[in-house]
Structures are given as structure tokens and as C-alpha cells.
Amino acid sequence: MSERISGKTKLIGLLATPISHSKSPKMHNEAFAKLGLDYAYLAFECGQDQLEDTIKGFKALNIRGYNVSMPNKIAICKYMDKLSPAAEMIGAVNTVVNDNGVLTGHITDGVGYMKSLKDAGIDIIGKKMTLIGAGGAATAISIQAALDGVKEISIFNRKDRFFSVGERTVKDINEKTNCKAQIFDLEDTEKLALEIQDSVILTDASPVGMKPLENLCNISDPSILREDLVVSDIVYIPNKTKLLEMAEARGCKTINGLGMMLWQGAEAFKLWTGEEMPVDYIKELIF
Ligand code: NAD
Numbered sequence: 072m073s074e075r076i077s078g079k080t081k082l083i084g085l086l087a088t089p090i091s092h093s094k095s096p097k098m099h100n101e102a103f104a105k106l107g108l109d110y111a112y113l114a115f116e117c118g119q120d121q122l123e124d125t126i127k128g129f130k131a132l133n134i135r136g137y138n139v140s141m142p143n144k145i146a147i148c149k150y151m152d153k154l155s156p157a158a159e160m161i162g163a164v165n166t167v168v169n170d171n172g173v174l175t176g177h178i179t180d181g182v183g184y185m186k187s188l189k190d191a192g193i194d195i196i197g198k199k200m201t202l203i204g205a206g207g208a209a210t211a212i213s214i215q216a217a218l219d220g221v222k223e224i225s226i227f228n229r230k231d232r233f234f235s236v237g238e239r240t241v242k243d244i245n246e247k248t249n250c251k252a253q254i255f256d257l258e259d260t261e262k263l264a265l266e267i268q269d270s271v272i273l274t275d276a277s278p279v280g281m282k283p284l285e286n287l288c289n290i291s292d293p294s295i296l297r298e299d300l301v302v303s304d305i306v307y308i309p310n311k312t313k314l315l316e317m318a319e320a321r322g323c324k325t326i327n328g329l330g331m332m333l334w335q336g337a338e339a340f341k342l343w344t345g346e347e348m349p350v351d352y353i354k355e356l357i358f
Contacts, residue, residue: 075103075104075109075111076111077109079109080109080110080111081109081110081111081134081135082110082111082112082113082132082134082135083099083110083111083112083113083134083135083136083137083138083343084112084113084114084115084129084134084136084137084138085112085113085114085115085137085138085139085140086115086117086122086125086137086138086139086140086143086147087114087116087117087138087139087140087141087142087143088116088117088118088141088142089116090114090115090116090117090140091114091116092308093114093140094332094357095112095114095138095332095336096112096113096114097357098332098333098336098353098357099112099336099340100112101352101353101356101357102340102348102349102352102353103344105349105352106344106346106349108344108346110135110343110344117143118142118143119142119143119146122143122146122147122150123150126147126150126174129169130169130172130174133169133171133172134169135168135169135343136166136167136168136169136339136342136343137166137167138165138166138167138336138339139164139165139166139167140165141207144163144164144165144178144207145162145163145207147164147167147176148162148163148164148176150174151164151167151174151175151176152173152174152175153173153174153175153176154175154176154177155175155176155177155178157177157178157181157182157211157214157215157218158176158177158178160214160243160247161178161181161207161210161211161214162210163178163207163210163211164176164177164178165177165178165179165180165211165335165339166178166179166338166339166342166343168342168343177338177339177342178211179334179335179336179338179339179342180207180208180211180212180215180331180335181211181212181213181214181215181216181218182215182334182335182338183331183332183333183334183335183336183337183338184208184211184212184215184216184305184331184334184335185212185215185216185219186330186334186337186338187326187330187331187333187334188272188303188326188330190330190334191326191330193272193301193303193324193326195216195221195271195272195301196219196220196221197220197221197222198221198222198223198270198271198272199221199222199223199224199225199269199270199271200213200216200221200223200224200225200270200271200272200273200274201224201225201227201263201266201267201270201272201273201274202216202224202225202226202227202273202274202276203226203227203228203257203273203274203275203276203277203279203289204226204228204233204275204276204277205226205228205233205234205236205237205240205254206233206236206276206277208276208305209226209228209237209276209277210236210237210240212274212276212305213226213240213244213252214240214243214244216250217244217248217249217250217252218248220249220250221250222250222251223250223251223252224244224250224251224252224253225252225253225254225255225266225270226240226241226252226253226254226255227254227255227256227257227259227262227263227266227289228254228256228257229256229257229258230256230258234254234256237254238254240252240254241253241254257289260291260292263290263295264292264295267295267296267297267300268295268297270300271300271301272300272301272302272303273290273296273300273301273302273303273318274303274304274305275289275302275303275304275305275306275312275314276305277289278306279306279312279314280304280306280309280312280313280314280315281306281308281309281312282308285309285312285313286313287313288312288313288314288317289314290314290317293317293320293321294321296317296318296321296323297321297323298321298322298323299323300318300323300324301323301324301325301326302314302315302318302323302324302325302326303325303326303327304325304326304327304328305327305328305331306327306328307327307328307329307331307332310327310329311325311327312327315327329358333350333353333354333357333358334350336348337350337353
């Protein structure tokens, strides 16, 4: 690394908290080194209290860009000069690009998720998806899936503050795309079983399965998971959540969140550098 840093090295940041577990610094720095790009990626422990000052400081220093993760994805929108169409629709940003002082907020989670499915040979275009969750990641996934041509999306969420977010997402999808979207209470297990029956994929985009919820699973009856159903969990630590263990035991094809992590990063990499991330190399190195 010391050989790579020069007087012209451009900095890319990551603003989130907690952040020390993130694989993004390794992923991007290895990709910069592989392509010989004079950039460095550093993670900064930054919550909403420090966000405004950090953005101003980064702007003053003409930092090329940064990723944003929990809890800043929604809060950062108001500091952007421009939003990409997807970020505008989703109301969240995970990638900022600074073009000579003009900050544009993008969201690459949804594109990253759809690319991870394609990369794994899973085709859901023109088909039906059942999605658990209505938070930032779930919203990005559902809107991108609808924009990409998924025919129907049934969203399930518990009746917490995210349920109304899900209702807004459903309205947006129905008004602005050709996809038919609906939202149901996650506690309605009969409806969940019914909706899964004619779906090609069940996606869990909630933190259930990840610490401290690692012993929980949103599906209580394994028999609703058919052998030809794809079961996807966007959590990647642990590698295999309770849901994926259950799905594997039922003979389903399973996919965890590592691919989404990789492809959302690859999209951001391209926005900052204009270059394609060497994804096969990174996959081998990190996953
Ligand atoms: P968020 O806080 O915006 O949304 C959380 C969602 O989960 C909401 O819909 C909420 O109702 C639901 N939820 C929370 N606790 C629940 C419980 N006990 N039972 C059922 N539902 C519950 O969070 P987010 O940013 O959308 O992230 C969700 C998860 O996705 C996190 O674990 C995050 O690490 C992961 N994630 C992964 C990637 C990736 O690249 N693989 C990207 C983004 C987020």
C-alpha cells in the first residue's frame, strides 16, 4: 500500500457506524491496486451527528466520492446537489460522486442485487417475487426489480414503522412501472405461504438471521419452501442464515448477500473511476 500512495492519490471514503467489520475497504483497495488506479478507500466511523460536517469537509477537500451505509443512507439525501432517478424514487443513497464540487447521490444496492442474481444464473424477469422487508435495502431491491421487469412483487413486513414505507413503495411501483406490487403483514403466515406458492424467488431483506438475530428465521413452516423455489437472504454474516439452512434442507437453490455486496460495490467503483471492477479477481480474493 505504501508504494501505491502518491501526492495525487484520490480518496474514496465510507461513512457509517458501526463500520469496522466492512469488507468494502479491502474490496475497493484490491481492485484499485489490480487496475493500477491511483485511489485509496478508507472507512470512517460516522453517524448522523457527524454527517453534515463530514460532507462539508469532504467537499472542501474535493474528495472524489464515498459510500454511505447505516444509519446515514436516508439522512444524506438532503445534502446532495442531485439524486439519480433510482435514489430519488427510493429516497436513499449509498454512493456519492463529487464532480468538481457537485455532489450526486446514487443507490447501487438494487442494481447490485439484481446483478448478483444474474451472476448466479437466476432469472426472475417476467416472474413473481416474494420479498420480506420494507427498509432501505428491501426498497432498493423491490424498485430495481420492478424497473428491470419483474412481473409481480409481494412484500411482507411486520407492522413496525417500515410498514408505511412499504405501502409507499407499493404505490410508487404500481404507478410508475408495469409491475404489480402488494404489501401484507408478515404475521399473516397463511398469506405468506400462498404468495410464495407462485413465486420463483423468496428474498429476505431484513436483518433477521444476522447478529443479534442470528437464531431467528422469518419462515416458521419449512414445508412452504418448494424444491424449485430460489431462497435468497441478503445477510452475508453468517454465510448461511437459519433461513438458508432451512431452504437447503428442503432442496431449494440458495444465495446469500455476498454477491449483492460485491455487485453494489462494482457499480459504485464504476461511478467513481469510470472503470469496471475486476469482479472475478475480487470474488476469488475476498469470497
Ligand atoms: P433497515 O433498518 O432500513 O430495514 C430493516 C427491515 O427489516 C425493515 O423492513 C424492518 O421492518 C425489518 N425488520 C427488522 N427487524 C425485524 C425482525 N425482528 N423481524 C422481522 N423484520 C424485521 O435496514 P436495511 O438497510 O434495509 O438492512 C437490512 C439488512 O440487509 C441488514 O442486515 C443489512 O446488513 C443487510 N444489507 C445487506 C446488503 C448487501 O450488500 N448484502 C446491503 C444492504 C443491507
